[in-house]
Amino acid sequence: MTEGAGLRTGEPPDDLTAAEAGMWQAFRNGTVYDLSSGDAAVDDPHGGCPWGPERTVRGRIVAWLLLDGPPALAGRVSALKLTGVRIAGSLDVAGGTVAPYVELRSCRFEQDVLLPEARFATLRLVNCAVPRLEAARVHTEGDLHLPRCRFRNGLRLTDAHIGTDLMLNQAVVHRDRTGRSIAADGLSVGQDFQAELLESHGELSLRSAKVGVSLSLRGARLSNTQGRLALNAPQLTVERSLYLTPAGFGSPWQSGTTPAQGTRVQRFESRGGVRLDDGRFGDAVDLQGARFDFTDVQELSLRRVQTPELRFLGERPQRGKVVLSGARITTLVDRASAWPGPGNLHMGGFSYENLVPQGPFPLEERLDWLAAATAEYNPEPYERLAAVLRGAGEDEDAREVLLAKQRQRRRTLPPAAKLWGYAQDLTVAYGYRPGRAAVWMAVLWAAGSVAFAHAAHLPAGAGQPPWDPTLYTLDLLLPVIDLGQTDQWQLRGGWEWLSVVMILMGWILATTVAAGATRLLRRS
Numbered sequence: 001m002t003e004g005a006g007l008r009t010g011e012p013p014d015d016l017t018a019a020e021a022g023m024w025q026a027f028r029n030g031t032v033y034d035l036s037s038g039d040a041a042v043d044d045p046h047g048g049c050p051w052g053p054e055r056t057v058r059g060r061i062v063a064w065l066l067l068d069g070p071p072a073l074a075g076r077v078s079a080l081k082l083t084g085v086r087i088a089g090s091l092d093v094a095g096g097t098v099a100p101y102v103e104l105r106s107c108r109f110e111q112d113v114l115l116p117e118a119r120f121a122t123l124r125l126v127n128c129a130v131p132r133l134e135a136a137r138v139h140t141e142g143d144l145h146l147p148r149c150r151f152r153n154g155l156r157l158t159d160a161h162i163g164t165d166l167m168l169n170q171a172v173v174h175r176d177r178t179g180r181s182i183a184a185d186g187l188s189v190g191q192d193f194q195a196e197l198l199e200s201h202g203e204l205s206l207r208s209a210k211v212g213v214s215l216s217l218r219g220a221r222l223s224n225t226q227g228r229l230a231l232n233a234p235q236l237t238v239e240r241s242l243y244l245t246p247a248g249f250g251s252p253w254q255s256g257t258t259p260a261q262g263t264r265v266q267r268f269e270s271r272g273g274v275r276l277d278d279g280r281f282g283d284a285v286d287l288q289g290a291r292f293d294f295t296d297v298q299e300l301s302l303r304r305v306q307t308p309e310l311r312f313l314g315e316r317p318q319r320g321k322v323v324l325s326g327a328r329i330t331t332l333v334d335r336a337s338a339w340p341g342p343g344n345l346h347m348g349g350f351s352y353e354n355l356v357p358q359g360p361f362p363l364e365e366r367l368d369w370l371a372a373a374t375a376e377y378n379p380e381p382y383e384r385l386a387a388v389l390r391g392a393g394e395d396e397d398a399r400e401v402l403l404a405k406q407r408q409r410r411r412t413l414p415p416a417a418k419l420w421g422y423a424q425d426l427t428v429a430y431g432y433r434p435g436r437a438a439v440w441m442a443v444l445w446a447a448g449s450v451a452f453a454h455a456a457h458l459p460a461g462a463g464q465p466p467w468d469p470t471l472y473t474l475d476l477l478l479p480v481i482d483l484g485q486t487d488q489w490q491l492r493g494g495w496e497w498l499s500v501v502m503i504l505m506g507w508i509l510a511t512t513v514a515a516g517a518t519r520l521l522r523r524s
Contacts, residue, residue: 012024012025017053019057019085023062023080023085024061024065026081027065027079027080027100028069028071028072028073028076029073029076030072030081034083035054035082035083035085036084043084043106045107045108045128055085056086057082057085057086057087057088058087058088059088059089059091059109060089063092063093063096065100066093066100067093067096067097067098069100077101078100079100079102079103080101080102080103081101081103083104083105083106084107085104088110089110090114092114093114094117095117096119097118098119098120098121099121100121102122103122103124104126104128105127105128106126107125109130110131112130112133113130113133113135114134116134116136117136117138118135118138119138119140119141120139120141121140121141121142122140122141122144123140123144124146125145125146126145126148126149127147127148127149128149128150129150129152130150130151131152132151132153132154132155132156132176133151133155134156136157137160137161139160139161140161140164141163143162143163144166145166145167146167146168147167147169147170148169148171149168149171150171150173151171151181152174153174153176154176155183155184156176156182156184157182158183158186158187159186159188160186160187160188161188162188165189165192165193166194167194167195168194168195169194169195169197170196170197170198171198173198173200173201175224175226179202179203179224180203181201181203182202182206183205184205185205185206185207186209189210190212191212192211192214192215193211193215194216195215197218197247197249198220198221200220200222202223202227203224203227203230205232206233207232207233207234207236208235211237211238211239212239213239213240214238214240214241214242215241215243216243217231217243218243218268219245219247219267220268221271222269222270222271222274224271224272225271228297228298229272229273229298230270230272231270231272231274231276234276234277235279236276236279236280237279237280237281238279239282240282240283240284241281241285242276242281244268244270244274244285244290244314245268245288245289246265246267246288246289248264249265267290268287268290269290269291269292270290270293272293272294274301275301276302277302277305278303279305279306279307280305280306280307281306282307282308283308283309284307284308284310285307285309285310285311286313287312287314289313290314290315291314292315292317292320294317294319295320296320297320298320298321299321299322299323300320300322301323302323303324303325303326304326304327304328305324305329306327306329307329308329309330309331309332309333310329310333310334311333312334312335312338313333313334313335313338313358314338315338316337316338316339317340320340321340321344322344323346324346324347324350325350326349326350327350327351328352329350329351329353330352330353331354331355333357333358334357335357335358335361336357336360336365336369337359339369341372342375345369345372346373347381353388355385355389363400363401366401367404370385370401370404371408374408376412377408377409379405382401382402382408386398386399386402386405410422444473445473448469448472448498448502449469451498476499476506479506479507479510
Protein backbone atom coordinates (compact mmCIF):
# COMPACT_ATOMS: atom_id res chain seq x y z
CA MET A 1 0.00 0.00 0.00
CA THR A 2 1.33 3.46 -0.83
CA GLU A 3 1.58 6.22 1.75
CA GLY A 4 -1.21 8.20 0.07
CA ALA A 5 -3.64 5.28 0.11
CA GLY A 6 -3.38 5.00 3.88
CA LEU A 7 -4.28 8.64 4.27
CA ARG A 8 -7.30 8.47 1.94
CA THR A 9 -8.89 5.52 3.68
CA GLY A 10 -7.80 6.45 7.21
CA GLU A 11 -6.10 3.06 7.56
CA PRO A 12 -2.42 2.97 8.54
CA PRO A 13 0.20 2.25 5.86
CA ASP A 14 1.60 -1.28 5.75
CA ASP A 15 5.16 -0.25 6.68
CA LEU A 16 4.25 1.03 10.14
CA THR A 17 5.55 -0.78 13.18
CA ALA A 18 3.12 -2.07 15.78
CA ALA A 19 3.85 0.91 18.01
CA GLU A 20 3.32 3.32 15.12
CA ALA A 21 0.06 1.62 14.05
CA GLY A 22 -1.27 2.01 17.58
CA MET A 23 -0.27 5.67 17.57
CA TRP A 24 -2.03 6.08 14.21
CA GLN A 25 -5.33 4.78 15.56
CA ALA A 26 -5.05 6.79 18.79
CA PHE A 27 -4.50 9.91 16.68
CA ARG A 28 -7.75 9.30 14.74
CA ASN A 29 -9.58 8.62 17.99
CA GLY A 30 -8.08 11.64 19.81
CA THR A 31 -7.09 9.47 22.80
CA VAL A 32 -3.90 9.17 24.81
CA TYR A 33 -1.41 6.61 23.45
CA ASP A 34 0.44 5.37 26.54
CA LEU A 35 3.43 3.02 26.16
CA SER A 36 4.77 3.40 29.70
CA SER A 37 5.53 0.25 31.66
CA GLY A 38 4.22 1.32 35.05
CA ASP A 39 7.69 1.16 36.62
CA ALA A 40 8.68 4.71 37.57
CA ALA A 41 12.42 4.06 37.24
CA VAL A 42 12.04 2.51 33.78
CA ASP A 43 9.58 5.14 32.58
CA ASP A 44 11.74 8.10 33.59
CA PRO A 45 12.58 9.75 30.24
CA HIS A 46 15.68 11.33 31.80
CA GLY A 47 16.97 8.05 33.27
CA GLY A 48 19.33 5.51 31.80
CA CYS A 49 16.93 2.59 31.24
CA PRO A 50 16.73 1.73 27.52
CA TRP A 51 13.42 1.83 25.72
CA GLY A 52 13.11 -0.84 23.02
CA PRO A 53 11.26 -0.94 19.70
CA GLU A 54 7.99 -1.73 21.43
CA ARG A 55 8.05 1.88 22.75
CA THR A 56 9.60 3.53 19.69
CA VAL A 57 8.03 5.47 16.84
CA ARG A 58 9.81 7.30 14.05
CA GLY A 59 9.90 11.07 14.04
CA ARG A 60 8.98 11.03 10.36
CA ILE A 61 5.69 9.24 11.12
CA VAL A 62 4.92 11.69 13.94
CA ALA A 63 5.51 14.60 11.53
CA TRP A 64 3.27 12.88 8.95
CA LEU A 65 0.43 12.71 11.47
CA LEU A 66 0.87 16.33 12.49
CA LEU A 67 1.12 17.82 9.01
CA ASP A 68 -1.08 15.56 6.92
CA GLY A 69 -2.66 12.99 9.21
CA PRO A 70 -5.69 10.79 8.52
CA PRO A 71 -9.23 12.02 9.20
CA ALA A 72 -10.68 11.63 12.67
CA LEU A 73 -13.14 8.86 13.41
CA ALA A 74 -16.80 9.82 13.34
CA GLY A 75 -17.68 11.95 16.35
CA ARG A 76 -13.99 12.38 17.33
CA VAL A 77 -11.37 15.10 17.08
CA SER A 78 -7.95 13.98 15.96
CA ALA A 79 -5.11 14.77 18.36
CA LEU A 80 -1.60 13.53 19.09
CA LYS A 81 -1.38 12.56 22.77
CA LEU A 82 1.63 10.39 23.58
CA THR A 83 2.90 9.15 26.93
CA GLY A 84 6.11 7.19 27.54
CA VAL A 85 7.05 7.03 23.86
CA ARG A 86 10.54 7.10 22.34
CA ILE A 87 10.78 9.18 19.15
CA ALA A 88 13.62 7.96 16.92
CA GLY A 89 15.14 10.19 14.28
CA SER A 90 14.43 13.89 13.93
CA LEU A 91 10.96 15.36 14.37
CA ASP A 92 10.90 18.05 11.69
CA VAL A 93 7.80 20.14 10.98
CA ALA A 94 9.67 23.32 10.06
CA GLY A 95 7.47 25.78 8.21
CA GLY A 96 4.41 23.54 8.50
CA THR A 97 0.94 24.17 9.84
CA VAL A 98 -0.15 21.75 12.56
CA ALA A 99 -3.91 21.78 13.14
CA PRO A 100 -4.32 18.91 15.70
CA TYR A 101 -3.86 19.38 19.40
CA VAL A 102 -0.41 18.08 20.46
CA GLU A 103 0.51 16.84 23.93
CA LEU A 104 3.50 14.59 24.65
CA ARG A 105 4.18 13.48 28.21
CA SER A 106 7.26 11.73 29.58
CA CYS A 107 8.56 11.08 26.07
CA ARG A 108 12.16 10.66 24.97
CA PHE A 109 13.47 12.28 21.79
CA GLU A 110 16.64 10.83 20.33
CA GLN A 111 17.35 13.81 18.05
CA ASP A 112 16.54 17.52 17.89
CA VAL A 113 12.97 18.71 17.55
CA LEU A 114 12.75 21.15 14.62
CA LEU A 115 9.80 23.55 14.66
CA PRO A 116 11.09 26.82 13.11
CA GLU A 117 8.36 28.91 11.50
CA ALA A 118 5.77 26.22 12.20
CA ARG A 119 2.23 27.09 13.28
CA PHE A 120 0.36 25.26 16.04
CA ALA A 121 -2.93 25.63 17.82
CA THR A 122 -1.52 24.39 21.16
CA LEU A 123 1.69 22.48 21.84
CA ARG A 124 2.50 20.77 25.12
CA LEU A 125 5.67 18.81 25.88
CA VAL A 126 5.57 17.74 29.51
CA ASN A 127 8.50 16.07 31.29
CA CYS A 128 10.18 15.14 28.02
CA ALA A 129 13.88 14.58 27.28
CA VAL A 130 14.85 16.65 24.25
CA PRO A 131 18.39 17.11 22.88
CA ARG A 132 17.46 20.53 21.51
CA LEU A 133 14.28 22.38 20.55
CA GLU A 134 14.61 24.63 17.53
CA ALA A 135 11.52 26.84 17.41
CA ALA A 136 12.57 30.20 16.02
CA ARG A 137 9.56 32.18 14.76
CA VAL A 138 7.19 29.41 15.80
CA HIS A 139 3.59 30.58 16.12
CA THR A 140 0.94 29.17 18.46
CA GLU A 141 -2.64 30.33 18.70
CA GLY A 142 -2.82 28.95 22.24
CA ASP A 143 -0.25 27.72 24.75
CA LEU A 144 3.30 26.47 24.46
CA HIS A 145 3.94 24.35 27.55
CA LEU A 146 7.36 22.82 28.24
CA PRO A 147 7.26 22.08 32.00
CA ARG A 148 9.78 19.67 33.55
CA CYS A 149 11.41 19.08 30.17
CA ARG A 150 15.17 18.75 29.90
CA PHE A 151 17.06 20.18 26.96
CA ARG A 152 20.67 18.98 26.70
CA ASN A 153 21.71 21.45 24.00
CA GLY A 154 19.51 24.46 24.55
CA LEU A 155 16.17 25.88 23.51
CA ARG A 156 15.61 28.43 20.77
CA LEU A 157 12.48 30.60 20.67
CA THR A 158 13.84 33.63 18.81
CA ASP A 159 11.01 35.84 17.50
CA ALA A 160 8.46 33.19 18.52
CA HIS A 161 4.84 34.26 18.96
CA ILE A 162 2.87 32.52 21.71
CA GLY A 163 -0.84 33.36 21.64
CA THR A 164 -1.58 32.77 25.32
CA ASP A 165 0.82 31.25 27.90
CA LEU A 166 4.42 30.08 27.71
CA MET A 167 5.36 27.65 30.50
CA LEU A 168 8.85 26.45 31.39
CA ASN A 169 8.23 25.54 35.03
CA GLN A 170 10.86 23.17 36.47
CA ALA A 171 12.53 22.80 33.08
CA VAL A 172 16.29 22.12 32.93
CA VAL A 173 18.09 23.75 30.02
CA HIS A 174 21.80 23.41 29.24
CA ARG A 175 23.91 25.65 27.05
CA ASP A 176 24.20 25.36 23.29
CA ARG A 177 27.32 25.95 21.21
CA THR A 178 26.96 29.72 21.57
CA GLY A 179 26.74 29.59 25.37
CA ARG A 180 23.01 30.27 25.55
CA SER A 181 20.57 28.05 27.33
CA ILE A 182 17.41 29.76 26.09
CA ALA A 183 17.63 32.06 23.08
CA ALA A 184 14.34 33.96 23.02
CA ASP A 185 15.20 37.39 21.66
CA GLY A 186 12.14 39.08 20.21
CA LEU A 187 9.79 36.58 21.86
CA SER A 188 6.15 37.65 22.14
CA VAL A 189 3.82 36.05 24.72
CA GLY A 190 0.15 37.03 24.77
CA GLN A 191 -0.44 36.34 28.45
CA ASP A 192 1.85 34.86 31.14
CA PHE A 193 5.41 33.63 30.77
CA GLN A 194 6.01 31.21 33.64
CA ALA A 195 9.48 29.82 34.25
CA GLU A 196 9.20 29.01 37.93
CA LEU A 197 11.87 26.71 39.40
CA LEU A 198 13.63 26.82 36.03
CA GLU A 199 17.20 25.55 36.01
CA SER A 200 19.25 27.32 33.35
CA HIS A 201 22.91 26.50 32.62
CA GLY A 202 23.99 29.24 30.25
CA GLU A 203 22.68 32.62 29.18
CA LEU A 204 18.92 33.13 29.26
CA SER A 205 18.45 35.72 26.52
CA LEU A 206 15.20 37.70 26.32
CA ARG A 207 16.31 40.80 24.44
CA SER A 208 13.36 42.92 23.28
CA ALA A 209 10.89 40.25 24.41
CA LYS A 210 7.27 41.23 25.15
CA VAL A 211 4.99 39.60 27.72
CA GLY A 212 1.29 40.46 27.79
CA VAL A 213 0.73 39.90 31.52
CA SER A 214 3.49 38.77 33.94
CA LEU A 215 6.90 37.12 33.72
CA SER A 216 7.57 34.79 36.64
CA LEU A 217 11.04 33.44 37.42
CA ARG A 218 10.07 32.51 40.97
CA GLY A 219 12.52 30.04 42.44
CA ALA A 220 14.54 29.88 39.21
CA ARG A 221 18.24 29.08 39.33
CA LEU A 222 20.21 30.76 36.57
CA SER A 223 23.87 29.91 36.19
CA ASN A 224 26.37 30.99 33.58
CA THR A 225 29.82 30.26 34.92
CA GLN A 226 31.40 30.49 31.46
CA GLY A 227 29.95 33.86 30.50
CA ARG A 228 29.18 37.27 31.92
CA LEU A 229 25.36 37.23 31.95
CA ALA A 230 22.95 34.66 33.34
CA LEU A 231 19.89 36.75 32.35
CA ASN A 232 20.24 39.07 29.37
CA ALA A 233 16.97 40.94 28.88
CA PRO A 234 17.47 44.54 27.74
CA GLN A 235 14.38 46.32 26.37
CA LEU A 236 12.13 43.70 27.94
CA THR A 237 8.47 44.76 28.09
CA VAL A 238 6.15 43.20 30.68
CA GLU A 239 2.66 44.61 30.92
CA ARG A 240 2.37 43.77 34.61
CA SER A 241 5.11 42.36 36.90
CA LEU A 242 8.49 40.67 36.73
CA TYR A 243 9.01 38.25 39.63
CA LEU A 244 12.54 37.25 40.68
CA THR A 245 11.25 35.90 43.99
CA PRO A 246 11.03 32.60 45.93
CA ALA A 247 8.79 29.69 44.96
CA GLY A 248 7.47 26.89 47.13
CA PHE A 249 7.38 23.12 46.70
CA GLY A 250 4.61 21.08 48.21
CA SER A 251 1.71 23.54 48.12
CA PRO A 252 0.63 26.67 46.24
CA TRP A 253 2.37 29.72 47.66
CA GLN A 254 2.85 33.32 46.66
CA SER A 255 5.94 35.32 47.57
CA GLY A 256 5.31 38.01 50.16
CA THR A 257 3.10 35.73 52.28
CA THR A 258 3.90 33.18 54.96
CA PRO A 259 4.23 29.72 53.37
CA ALA A 260 2.08 26.91 54.69
CA GLN A 261 3.64 24.33 56.99
CA GLY A 262 5.55 21.71 55.01
CA THR A 263 6.27 24.02 52.08
CA ARG A 264 9.88 23.98 50.95
CA VAL A 265 10.89 27.38 49.65
CA GLN A 266 13.46 27.93 46.92
CA ARG A 267 14.63 31.48 46.29
CA PHE A 268 15.56 32.97 42.94
CA GLU A 269 19.32 32.71 42.38
CA SER A 270 21.57 34.04 39.66
CA ARG A 271 25.18 32.95 39.30
CA GLY A 272 26.03 35.48 36.65
CA GLY A 273 25.05 39.01 35.72
CA VAL A 274 21.47 40.17 35.26
CA ARG A 275 20.77 42.81 32.61
CA LEU A 276 17.35 44.49 32.46
CA ASP A 277 18.39 47.78 30.85
CA ASP A 278 15.64 49.92 29.26
CA GLY A 279 12.94 47.54 30.49
CA ARG A 280 9.31 48.59 30.83
CA PHE A 281 7.18 46.98 33.54
CA GLY A 282 3.55 47.96 34.04
CA ASP A 283 3.21 47.09 37.73
CA ALA A 284 6.45 46.10 39.46
CA VAL A 285 9.88 44.51 39.45
CA ASP A 286 9.95 42.24 42.50
CA LEU A 287 13.34 41.10 43.84
CA GLN A 288 12.14 39.85 47.22
CA GLY A 289 14.58 37.27 48.60
CA ALA A 290 16.63 37.19 45.38
CA ARG A 291 20.23 36.04 45.65
CA PHE A 292 22.91 37.28 43.25
CA ASP A 293 26.28 35.54 43.12
CA PHE A 294 28.45 37.84 41.01
CA THR A 295 32.10 38.14 40.14
CA ASP A 296 33.74 41.54 40.47
CA VAL A 297 32.91 42.45 36.84
CA GLN A 298 29.28 41.28 36.89
CA GLU A 299 26.29 43.38 37.89
CA LEU A 300 22.57 43.70 38.36
CA SER A 301 21.91 46.30 35.71
CA LEU A 302 18.65 48.25 35.84
CA ARG A 303 19.74 51.18 33.70
CA ARG A 304 16.83 53.33 32.50
CA VAL A 305 14.24 50.83 33.75
CA GLN A 306 10.73 52.24 34.11
CA THR A 307 8.22 50.72 36.54
CA PRO A 308 5.71 52.00 39.12
CA GLU A 309 7.32 49.90 41.86
CA LEU A 310 10.73 48.38 42.50
CA ARG A 311 10.85 45.92 45.40
CA PHE A 312 14.56 45.77 46.20
CA LEU A 313 14.32 43.20 48.98
CA GLY A 314 16.91 40.59 48.06
CA GLU A 315 20.16 39.55 49.70
CA ARG A 316 23.09 41.97 49.58
CA PRO A 317 25.45 40.94 46.73
CA GLN A 318 28.85 40.21 48.21
CA ARG A 319 30.60 41.11 44.93
CA GLY A 320 29.69 42.87 41.73
CA LYS A 321 27.61 45.99 41.25
CA VAL A 322 24.02 47.21 41.32
CA VAL A 323 23.37 49.88 38.68
CA LEU A 324 20.21 52.03 38.70
CA SER A 325 21.49 54.87 36.53
CA GLY A 326 18.66 56.62 34.73
CA ALA A 327 15.95 54.35 36.18
CA ARG A 328 12.54 55.91 36.78
CA ILE A 329 10.58 54.43 39.67
CA THR A 330 7.43 55.71 41.34
CA THR A 331 7.76 53.75 44.59
CA LEU A 332 10.97 52.22 45.90
CA VAL A 333 10.36 49.45 48.43
CA ASP A 334 13.67 48.43 50.00
CA ARG A 335 15.52 47.36 53.11
CA ALA A 336 18.91 48.46 54.38
CA SER A 337 20.43 44.96 54.22
CA ALA A 338 19.70 44.57 50.48
CA TRP A 339 22.02 47.27 49.12
CA PRO A 340 25.71 46.69 48.29
CA GLY A 341 28.54 48.58 49.91
CA PRO A 342 30.52 51.64 48.76
CA GLY A 343 31.73 51.56 45.18
CA ASN A 344 29.27 48.86 44.14
CA LEU A 345 26.13 51.00 43.83
CA HIS A 346 25.53 53.49 41.02
CA MET A 347 22.45 55.74 40.98
CA GLY A 348 23.24 58.64 38.67
CA GLY A 349 19.94 59.98 37.34
CA PHE A 350 17.93 57.49 39.40
CA SER A 351 14.44 58.95 39.93
CA TYR A 352 11.87 57.84 42.51
CA GLU A 353 8.91 59.58 44.14
CA ASN A 354 8.15 57.52 47.25
CA LEU A 355 10.21 55.51 49.72
CA VAL A 356 8.70 52.53 51.56
CA PRO A 357 11.42 50.89 53.69
CA GLN A 358 10.78 47.38 54.96
CA GLY A 359 12.22 47.08 58.44
CA PRO A 360 14.49 49.61 60.19
CA PHE A 361 16.15 52.05 57.81
CA PRO A 362 17.21 55.09 59.91
CA LEU A 363 18.37 58.27 58.25
CA GLU A 364 22.01 57.58 59.11
CA GLU A 365 21.90 54.35 57.11
CA ARG A 366 20.01 56.08 54.31
CA LEU A 367 22.84 58.63 54.12
CA ASP A 368 25.34 55.75 54.02
CA TRP A 369 23.26 54.38 51.12
CA LEU A 370 23.75 57.65 49.25
CA ALA A 371 27.44 57.79 50.10
CA ALA A 372 27.87 54.25 48.75
CA ALA A 373 26.44 55.41 45.43
CA THR A 374 28.50 58.62 45.17
CA ALA A 375 32.18 57.78 45.47
CA GLU A 376 32.70 61.05 43.58
CA TYR A 377 30.57 64.02 44.54
CA ASN A 378 27.19 64.07 42.80
CA PRO A 379 24.48 66.35 44.21
CA GLU A 380 21.55 64.76 42.35
CA PRO A 381 21.01 61.66 44.58
CA TYR A 382 20.99 63.88 47.70
CA GLU A 383 18.57 66.37 46.17
CA ARG A 384 16.28 63.55 45.02
CA LEU A 385 16.16 61.99 48.50
CA ALA A 386 15.58 65.38 50.12
CA ALA A 387 12.69 66.10 47.73
CA VAL A 388 11.10 62.73 48.50
CA LEU A 389 11.44 63.25 52.25
CA ARG A 390 10.05 66.77 52.03
CA GLY A 391 7.11 65.49 50.00
CA ALA A 392 6.43 62.98 52.78
CA GLY A 393 6.41 65.78 55.37
CA GLU A 394 9.80 64.89 56.88
CA ASP A 395 11.35 68.36 56.59
CA GLU A 396 13.93 67.84 59.34
CA ASP A 397 15.28 64.71 57.65
CA ALA A 398 15.31 66.54 54.30
CA ARG A 399 17.52 69.27 55.83
CA GLU A 400 19.88 66.62 57.21
CA VAL A 401 20.23 65.12 53.72
CA LEU A 402 21.02 68.50 52.17
CA LEU A 403 23.55 69.16 54.94
CA ALA A 404 25.18 65.83 54.14
CA LYS A 405 25.33 66.92 50.49
CA GLN A 406 27.26 70.08 51.44
CA ARG A 407 29.68 68.08 53.55
CA GLN A 408 30.22 65.66 50.67
CA ARG A 409 30.83 68.61 48.34
CA ARG A 410 33.35 70.12 50.77
CA ARG A 411 35.68 67.17 50.20
CA THR A 412 36.14 68.21 46.58
CA LEU A 413 37.05 71.87 47.30
CA PRO A 414 40.52 73.47 47.43
CA PRO A 415 41.97 74.15 50.90
CA ALA A 416 40.77 77.77 51.27
CA ALA A 417 37.21 76.96 50.20
CA LYS A 418 37.28 73.85 52.34
CA LEU A 419 38.28 75.98 55.38
CA TRP A 420 35.40 78.35 54.67
CA GLY A 421 33.10 75.32 54.42
CA TYR A 422 34.18 74.14 57.83
CA ALA A 423 33.39 77.59 59.21
CA GLN A 424 29.88 77.52 57.73
CA ASP A 425 29.32 74.01 59.02
CA LEU A 426 30.52 74.82 62.52
CA THR A 427 28.55 78.01 62.84
CA VAL A 428 25.16 77.48 61.16
CA ALA A 429 25.49 74.04 59.49
CA TYR A 430 25.42 75.64 56.01
CA GLY A 431 22.19 77.44 56.94
CA TYR A 432 20.22 74.29 57.66
CA ARG A 433 20.46 74.87 61.44
CA PRO A 434 19.98 78.66 61.75
CA GLY A 435 19.46 78.39 65.52
CA ARG A 436 23.19 77.87 65.87
CA ALA A 437 23.80 81.52 64.91
CA ALA A 438 21.95 82.76 68.00
CA VAL A 439 23.87 80.32 70.19
CA TRP A 440 27.23 81.47 68.82
CA MET A 441 26.24 85.09 69.16
CA ALA A 442 25.24 84.56 72.79
CA VAL A 443 28.45 82.68 73.57
CA LEU A 444 30.70 85.31 71.97
CA TRP A 445 28.74 88.15 73.55
CA ALA A 446 29.00 86.64 77.01
CA ALA A 447 32.68 85.77 76.66
CA GLY A 448 33.53 89.23 75.29
CA SER A 449 31.57 90.98 78.02
CA VAL A 450 33.47 89.11 80.73
CA ALA A 451 36.81 89.66 79.03
CA PHE A 452 36.37 93.36 78.29
CA ALA A 453 35.22 94.01 81.87
CA HIS A 454 38.93 93.73 82.76
CA ALA A 455 40.28 95.52 79.70
CA ALA A 456 42.48 98.56 79.90
CA HIS A 457 40.57 101.36 78.18
CA LEU A 458 40.69 105.09 77.72
CA PRO A 459 37.94 107.44 76.57
CA ALA A 460 38.37 108.85 73.08
CA GLY A 461 37.14 112.27 74.27
CA ALA A 462 35.65 114.22 77.17
CA GLY A 463 32.17 113.62 78.51
CA GLN A 464 31.97 109.92 77.66
CA PRO A 465 29.33 107.74 79.37
CA PRO A 466 30.51 105.07 81.82
CA TRP A 467 32.38 102.07 80.33
CA ASP A 468 29.95 99.27 79.42
CA PRO A 469 31.77 96.09 78.26
CA THR A 470 28.48 94.44 77.27
CA LEU A 471 27.51 97.16 74.76
CA TYR A 472 31.11 97.42 73.57
CA THR A 473 31.22 93.64 72.78
CA LEU A 474 27.87 93.79 71.00
CA ASP A 475 29.08 96.73 68.87
CA LEU A 476 32.11 94.67 67.84
CA LEU A 477 30.04 91.62 66.91
CA LEU A 478 27.41 93.42 64.82
CA PRO A 479 29.11 94.31 61.52
CA VAL A 480 26.29 96.45 60.11
CA ILE A 481 24.70 98.12 63.14
CA ASP A 482 26.79 100.87 64.78
CA LEU A 483 26.16 101.38 68.51
CA GLY A 484 28.86 104.04 68.75
CA GLN A 485 30.86 102.22 71.44
CA THR A 486 33.97 101.47 69.41
CA ASP A 487 34.43 105.15 68.53
CA GLN A 488 34.15 106.30 72.14
CA TRP A 489 36.79 104.04 73.72
CA GLN A 490 40.36 103.06 72.97
CA LEU A 491 41.81 99.75 74.16
CA ARG A 492 45.43 99.22 75.15
CA GLY A 493 47.80 96.26 74.66
CA GLY A 494 46.47 92.82 73.75
CA TRP A 495 42.89 93.94 74.26
CA GLU A 496 43.02 95.71 70.94
CA TRP A 497 43.84 92.39 69.23
CA LEU A 498 40.91 90.75 71.02
CA SER A 499 38.60 93.42 69.61
CA VAL A 500 39.88 92.64 66.11
CA VAL A 501 39.14 88.95 66.67
CA MET A 502 35.61 89.85 67.81
CA ILE A 503 35.05 91.92 64.67
CA LEU A 504 36.23 89.06 62.46
CA MET A 505 34.01 86.58 64.28
CA GLY A 506 31.05 88.91 63.78
CA TRP A 507 31.69 89.17 60.06
CA ILE A 508 32.13 85.39 59.69
CA LEU A 509 28.93 84.77 61.60
CA ALA A 510 26.98 87.33 59.56
CA THR A 511 28.35 86.05 56.26
CA THR A 512 27.56 82.41 56.98
CA VAL A 513 24.04 83.36 58.10
CA ALA A 514 23.55 85.29 54.87
CA ALA A 515 24.89 82.38 52.77
CA GLY A 516 22.61 79.95 54.58
CA ALA A 517 19.59 82.20 54.15
CA THR A 518 20.34 82.57 50.44
CA ARG A 519 20.59 78.79 50.11
CA LEU A 520 17.28 78.29 51.92
CA LEU A 521 15.52 80.91 49.78
CA ARG A 522 16.93 79.41 46.57
CA ARG A 523 15.77 75.91 47.61
CA SER A 524 12.26 77.13 48.42
